[in-house]
Amino acid sequence: MLKQWWPSPAKLNLFLHINGRYANGYHQLQSVFQLLDFGDELAFEIDNSGKIALCTPIEGVEHDDNLIVKAARLLQQHIKVQHANRDLSALGCKIYLKKRLPMGGGIGGGSSNAATTLVVLNKLWHGGLNPNELANLGLQLGADVPIFVMGDTAFAEGVGEKLQPFTVVPATYLVVFPDCHVSTQAVFTHVDLPRNTAKISANDYQFDNTHNDCQELVCELYPNVAKTLHWLLEYAPSRMTGTGSCVFAVFKDAAQATKVQKLLPEGSISFIAAGLSRSPLHQLLDAQPD
Numbered sequence: 330m331l332k333q334w335w336p337s338p339a340k341l342n343l344f345l346h347i348n349g350r351y352a353n354g355y356h357q358l359q360s361v362f363q364l365l366d367f368g369d370e371l372a373f374e375i376d377n378s379g380k381i382a383l384c385t386p387i388e389g390v391e392h393d394d395n396l397i398v399k400a401a402r403l404l405q406q407h408i409k410v411q412h413a414n415r416d417l418s419a420l421g422c423k424i425y426l427k428k429r430l431p432m433g434g435g436i437g438g439g440s441s442n443a444a445t446t447l448v449v450l451n452k453l454w455h456g457g458l459n460p461n462e463l464a465n466l467g468l469q470l471g472a473d474v475p476i477f478v479m480g481d482t483a484f485a486e487g488v489g490e491k492l493q494p495f496t497v498v499p500a501t502y503l504v505v506f507p508d509c510h511v512s513t514q515a516v517f518t519h520v521d522l523p524r525n526t527a528k529i530s531a532n533d534y535q536f537d538n539t540h541n542d543c544q545e546l547v548c549e550l551y552p553n554v555a556k557t558l559h560w561l562l563e564y565a566p567s568r569m570t571g572t573g574s575c576v577f578a579v580f581k582d583a584a585q586a587t588k589v590q591k592l593l594p595e596g597s598i599s600f601i602a603a604g605l606s607r608s609p610l611h612q613l614l615d616a617q618p619d
């Protein structure tokens with residue numbers, strides 16, 4: 330039988346302000362998480378083995394460290410506890426991944442993979458968790474997971490988990506990966522990271538009156554990020570996403586984005602994507618009710 334492939338989209342942080350730091354070291358931030366129509370895909374074959382197996386390993390990531398496997402195990406455990414009266418000892422699954430998103434690029438690939446796993450397995454295993462419960466479970470895996478579980482482009486606060494659906498002017502993005510992996514943890518523990526940007530109201534958001542507090546530091550640490558950003562800025566408003574390393578340029582339409590993509594230096598890794606208000610995963614789920 331043909332596999333059902335489920336989308337696992339990328340996101341961009343259209344801006345990222347750091348407003349302070351919590352006692353546990355996590356940062357208090359504000360951001361717009363823009364979901365994209367480009368990403369990885371996952372397929373799931375549930376079985377009664379009780380085992381979780383990712384059949385398409387990612388080079389450099391141990392099976393048990395993969396956020397997909399961690400998400401499946403976390404949900405498996407949660408369902409077992411919630412449904413103690415049902416014999417769920419045999420909940421198992423084989424998982425397949427088509428990886429397209431560069432890792433460590435600030436476009437949320439790992440978190441999105443974890444979210445798609447939580448959402449789809451909850452459906453296939455008849456877990457019965459509601460979206461808020463799934464998002465809370467996802468938060469244990471990463472601050473970025475809830476946005477992908479909820480599935481709406483959003484204005485985010487807290488550590489990134491307080492979300493309100495947010496309307497952004499439709500745009501096409503040229504996203505360039507400067508061929509370096511930035512560790513989110515390394516950026517957030519850096520002494521030179523600014524952490525005192527004043528809070529804004531969601532209504533006041535505009536691309537031009539916001540910025541990314543991580544950008545200057547990452548540009549200093551990774552000259553390739555600085556080079557890519559300066560190149561893109563010649564053509565369109567551009568910014569780094571998340572803690573890097575990807576940089577995006579904003580265009581009105583795909584034709585303009587394609588023109589600039591063609592001018593990129595040879596060997597550049599890039600993709601073009603449209604901004605979406607609703608995740609492609611959730612669009613597919615909405616079209617396929619139980």
Ligand SMILES: C[C@@](CO)(OP(=O)(O)O)[C@H](O)COP(=O)(O)OP(=O)(O)OC[C@H]1O[C@@H](n2ccc(N)nc2=O)[C@H](O)[C@@H]1O
Binds near residue numbers: 434489
């Ligand atoms: C800041 C963002 C913006 O999108 O960066 P990117 O990872 O996308 O670049 C994300 O929210 C990241 O989310 P995610 O990558 O899931 O973060 P986690 O795994 O929870 O945390 C990675 C590390 O970043 C730090 N961290 C993360 C989020 C946050 N609000 N404050 C932090 O200080 C934590 O110290 C942790 O050690």
Ligand SMILES: Nc1ncnc2c1ncn2[C@@H]1O[C@H](COP(=O)(O)OP(=O)(O)O)[C@@H](O)[C@H]1O
Binds near residue numbers: 438
């Ligand atoms: N399924 C996964 N996809 C991508 N990265 C993963 C996955 N599982 C674990 N990781 C680890 O998470 C790190 C961050 O990945 P990713 O989410 O793609 O980047 P970012 O947080 O910068 O957007 C990777 O370098 C990798 O070691």
